[in-house]
Amino acid sequence: MDLFARNDGEHYLCGLIDGPCQIVGLDLLVQDAAHGAIAQFFGVVRNHNEGLTAVAVDYDVHPELALKALDDLCEDLCTNYPVKLVMIHSRGLVRVGEASVVIAASSTHRKDALGAVSEAIDQLKIRVPIWKKEIGPDDEQRWLDGHSLRKD
């Protein structure tokens, strides 16, 4: 994948990509001969939200902070789970059916890979400075509310 920002850790890769994420071949990034399990999560733009029709989501990103937050998150996950991990998020327009975030983890046994992927998407949603503007069929646009990063 052609990432415009990326960090490579000892056991992980995280990054940001313009437009939709590629799904095919993600598992190859975490393949390991010692690992018997690979778990993947694809976050895909859906055609409705809160009773409204959507045709796309436009993702706004603070690249420097988002990459740092993704890196911190991957560090935490690789500390808590013995996995090989990849986590990539989109910037810009992603249409219905396309993936805006892809996560894959491999581990010796399935429990760690499944746990790491589940925690990764939960934490990404509340820690990484990314915002989504939902676009409707008549080009109506609305920013979606999210999780405050304010600590004071």
Add this chain to the structure above:
Amino acid sequence: MTTITVHCLGAFRALGDSLVIDVSDLSVASIRAAVSSSLVAMERADLNTVLTRSVFAEGDELLKDHVTISGREVSLLPPVAGG
């Protein structure tokens, strides 16, 4: 007074890519108050509820309100919603 550039993200993009504001001191609390006044002046007081839940950042550091910035540019980060 000191002039500060505030880079807008998320819902604050409705105001443009950045705001230029004057502040009496370089504390984040003063910057927050100045942005709030600007929102009223721009007839976007509705964004004050978002501002209350937003955080400022300088470079790659998130800032608490008692902190004083060292430069003249900050980013304004509304509540995040990735995924």
